[in-house]
Amino acid sequence: MQEVINFIVNNQDSYIAELKEFLRIPSISTTPENRGDIKLAAEFVAAKLKNAGMSRVEIMETEGHPLVYGEWLGAPGKPTVLIYGHYDVQPVDPIELWTDPPFEPVVRDGKIYARGATDDKGQIFMHIKSVESFFKVEGSLPLNVKFIIEGEEEIGSHNLEVFISNNTELLKCNAVLISDTALYDEGVPTLTYGLRGLAYMEVEVTGPNRDLHSGTFGGTVGNPINVLAMMIAKLHDKNGRVTIPHFYDEVLKLTKKEIINIKNLKLSEKKYAKELGVAELEGEKGFSTLERIWARPTLDCNGIIGGFTGKGAKTVIPSKASAKISMRLVPNQDPNKIAKLFAKHIKAIAPKSVKVNVTNLHGGLPALTPLEDKATVAAASALEKAFGKKTVFIREGGSIPIVTEFSKKLKAQVVLMGLGLNTENLHSPNEHFNLNHFKLGIISSAYFLKEYSL
Amino acid sequence: MQEVINFIVNNQDSYIAELKEFLRIPSISTTPENRGDIKLAAEFVAAKLKNAGMSRVEIMETEGHPLVYGEWLGAPGKPTVLIYGHYDVQPVDPIELWTDPPFEPVVRDGKIYARGATDDKGQIFMHIKSVESFFKVEGSLPLNVKFIIEGEEEIGSHNLEVFISNNTELLKCNAVLISDTALYDEGVPTLTYGLRGLAYMEVEVTGPNRDLHSGTFGGTVGNPINVLAMMIAKLHDKNGRVTIPHFYDEVLKLTKKEIINIKNLKLSEKKYAKELGVAELEGEKGFSTLERIWARPTLDCNGIIGGFTGKGAKTVIPSKASAKISMRLVPNQDPNKIAKLFAKHIKAIAPKSVKVNVTNLHGGLPALTPLEDKATVAAASALEKAFGKKTVFIREGGSIPIVTEFSKKLKAQVVLMGLGLNTENLHSPNEHFNLNHFKLGIISSAYFLKEYSL
Numbered sequence: 001m002q003e004v005i006n007f008i009v010n011n012q013d014s015y016i017a018e019l020k021e022f023l024r025i026p027s028i029s030t031t032p033e034n035r036g037d038i039k040l041a042a043e044f045v046a047a048k049l050k051n052a053g054m055s056r057v058e059i060m061e062t063e064g065h066p067l068v069y070g071e072w073l074g075a076p077g078k079p080t081v082l083i084y085g086h087y088d089v090q091p092v093d094p095i096e097l098w099t100d101p102p103f104e105p106v107v108r109d110g111k112i113y114a115r116g117a118t119d120d121k122g123q124i125f126m127h128i129k130s131v132e133s134f135f136k137v138e139g140s141l142p143l144n145v146k147f148i149i150e151g152e153e154e155i156g157s158h159n160l161e162v163f164i165s166n167n168t169e170l171l172k173c174n175a176v177l178i179s180d181t182a183l184y185d186e187g188v189p190t191l192t193y194g195l196r197g198l199a200y201m202e203v204e205v206t207g208p209n210r211d212l213h214s215g216t217f218g219g220t221v222g223n224p225i226n227v228l229a230m231m232i233a234k235l236h237d238k239n240g241r242v243t244i245p246h247f248y249d250e251v252l253k254l255t256k257k258e259i260i261n262i263k264n265l266k267l268s269e270k271k272y273a274k275e276l277g278v279a280e281l282e283g284e285k286g287f288s289t290l291e292r293i294w295a296r297p298t299l300d301c302n303g304i305i306g307g308f309t310g311k312g313a314k315t316v317i318p319s320k321a322s323a324k325i326s327m328r329l330v331p332n333q334d335p336n337k338i339a340k341l342f343a344k345h346i347k348a349i350a351p352k353s354v355k356v357n358v359t360n361l362h363g364g365l366p367a368l369t370p371l372e373d374k375a376t377v378a379a380a381s382a383l384e385k386a387f388g389k390k391t392v393f394i395r396e397g398g399s400i401p402i403v404t405e406f407s408k409k410l411k412a413q414v415v416l417m418g419l420g421l422n423t424e425n426l427h428s429p430n431e432h433f434n435l436n437h438f439k440l441g442i443i444s445s446a447y448f449l450k451e452y453s454l
Numbered sequence: 455m456q457e458v459i460n461f462i463v464n465n466q467d468s469y470i471a472e473l474k475e476f477l478r479i480p481s482i483s484t485t486p487e488n489r490g491d492i493k494l495a496a497e498f499v500a501a502k503l504k505n506a507g508m509s510r511v512e513i514m515e516t517e518g519h520p521l522v523y524g525e526w527l528g529a530p531g532k533p534t535v536l537i538y539g540h541y542d543v544q545p546v547d548p549i550e551l552w553t554d555p556p557f558e559p560v561v562r563d564g565k566i567y568a569r570g571a572t573d574d575k576g577q578i579f580m581h582i583k584s585v586e587s588f589f590k591v592e593g594s595l596p597l598n599v600k601f602i603i604e605g606e607e608e609i610g611s612h613n614l615e616v617f618i619s620n621n622t623e624l625l626k627c628n629a630v631l632i633s634d635t636a637l638y639d640e641g642v643p644t645l646t647y648g649l650r651g652l653a654y655m656e657v658e659v660t661g662p663n664r665d666l667h668s669g670t671f672g673g674t675v676g677n678p679i680n681v682l683a684m685m686i687a688k689l690h691d692k693n694g695r696v697t698i699p700h701f702y703d704e705v706l707k708l709t710k711k712e713i714i715n716i717k718n719l720k721l722s723e724k725k726y727a728k729e730l731g732v733a734e735l736e737g738e739k740g741f742s743t744l745e746r747i748w749a750r751p752t753l754d755c756n757g758i759i760g761g762f763t764g765k766g767a768k769t770v771i772p773s774k775a776s777a778k779i780s781m782r783l784v785p786n787q788d789p790n791k792i793a794k795l796f797a798k799h800i801k802a803i804a805p806k807s808v809k810v811n812v813t814n815l816h817g818g819l820p821a822l823t824p825l826e827d828k829a830t831v832a833a834a835s836a837l838e839k840a841f842g843k844k845t846v847f848i849r850e851g852g853s854i855p856i857v858t859e860f861s862k863k864l865k866a867q868v869v870l871m872g873l874g875l876n877t878e879n880l881h882s883p884n885e886h887f888n889l890n891h892f893k894l895g896i897i898s899s900a901y902f903l904k905e906y907s908l
Contacts, residue, residue: 226686229758233686323679324761324762
């Protein structure tokens, strides 16, 4: 094993040079004019997988951008790992804020700058290079490996979802390994074992049958904006708890071990507030900031609009006002059930002076991997060996819908072994990736293949 | 006097024919392409005043559209009435909803249809014709009369305000007579003796220093939309009263006589709600709908915006959210004082998790004419004689800023003797004016000149 690691360390320069090639391809998935670059990127990935030693590599067409599939099944009796990542990237706007052109990768202070560096080209490349190193040194892998690398992650992964449903036999595996999340902090080996779900609603309040003059009618009718504001205000109590009846019924409490883990991370709430430019944090009473993000369901307005929103004054009572309101969910809350509770509650608190319409726009399941799962234990151990430090276990406040697709459809454990940092400007100008993490990521990936094979 | 009235009645057809000429001029004040029509309308009014018998008629240039001034001061020792109106009209959009072209007046079912019919060409024309009838029959007027007819009412009357300030001697009078409001109902002689004032504010709430991902940060920071909604909700108590400290301190209570007047109007709240398409009315507890509109200060959101307002879902916690919030004021509330109380209160209820910025966008004084004023008594008596019914006294929930300018700068009583109806589509397609009211308006105007001269 030490030889594999040495090989990885010794080949850093050429690995980085190859990553730069990958980063030069402007594979933006959302813009039609980059269709050719998407194809180039898929071919690049396929060639790299082939070159790494995968026995079967195929570009799979979809109704959208192609998927790249790779496999090496030369370890009968050993577990199979499916490694997922994406070769597509976000757009580059606002282009004027980039220090260097987004598709001309530059290394500065141990970081590589380019669109897609951390999200997700740099991270998927770690696994390709760990596999390649294994093949080069040992001629084989310690277990069976499959790759599925998509080109539509930044636009919703719809065609991958379809593909998973139709190809559960092809993708069959014991664990899914994903590097598309972040370390807790620089140099801290991290596993993400929980994600929040989502219930995203729209509420439209209709008052009078037309816009009214606020002088002639002000004070006599339910004003849709005021009513909507009142209803939104009623969704939290004074302790920051969501007031929807039965909202918390299915919420899984943090275990003692998790509470201790979180305490040990010693998040500075002062620093957190300062970084966001706020004088004070705000959230559910009785929980720390990390507990609030990772293990508590929350409710936020994501948008609101009604009446006159131009410059100056217009004395109108609008006929309608509407808001987008989403709830982040935690295990074991169910998005559909929560959406129904929300709609019922909103209607219950609406005054008779208005009509209320509630739409369920979008939902996603929360996810939680038991810390005792075999693949999780192997990943924790792999990270620890690579970093020379104890692995920390974190959750993530957001949702990665594809994770629940993998675990539901393939019935496999999902390991989120991200090597990015939340400060690496993913989706913003000057995206970058820490090259020390890139190296440690390749090493962690190699250790994982070994540990999980045992 | 009966001869004057007979003359008016007998000359209806030619008066309506002349009104049609006036209505054919598309004197829209807001559009530069109608500049020439504005000039035409001013000249038309000047010619009609001259023709009516006014001894001095002058078109007064301003920085905007011209004012038309007229006077006849042949009754020394008698009071002087200043009659105000406007010759400009609103735009015609949406043009496709007009049954007939807006500047081709048509008479149907006793109503004349055209842009400006009720607002305000038809109404100012009543006074020109009452003066003319007096001159034709008696060769003189029973008191001194001045006219000031502007071309910028629909765009804010700014240049008239300046003109009043600079010409208080020219405009000096005992009473200002204005017909630019509405009757309480069809065929009901009405005097408007009170107007609400206005304090129009903008509140901007800033939370985090950038838009945040609602998954990664949801539940840890004050969300500007939720905070703004909470603050708006707090501005009313459960009885519909505004919670701003000292908000009601200066509110003049309705007199017993006013309360009885309002009761006698027997407004059907059921019909009112039905016309607005709402299942239930909503307002300050303990007051009827007319009391709420006319004599109680109110607070309404006129606009709100924040976060994602497009189609679909975006999981953002916005950095900012803002609302336009206006308060209708009643005598003796002061807009500046109320604006300060509002700003102070908003800041007091804002949580420390956000910054709040409050702007005073616009304000206007409420107005109230004592029912015992000589001009008001004369106007009530004039209307009663013309309609053959007791005059009702109403207030108006909106504001007419020029009214307070006249009363403050000229120290004259203002009489609001409007002959329109709120259902006559002013500012909307198919604007019209009831021709019976037109006739009764000319008669009322003539009676007023007589009554007020005694």
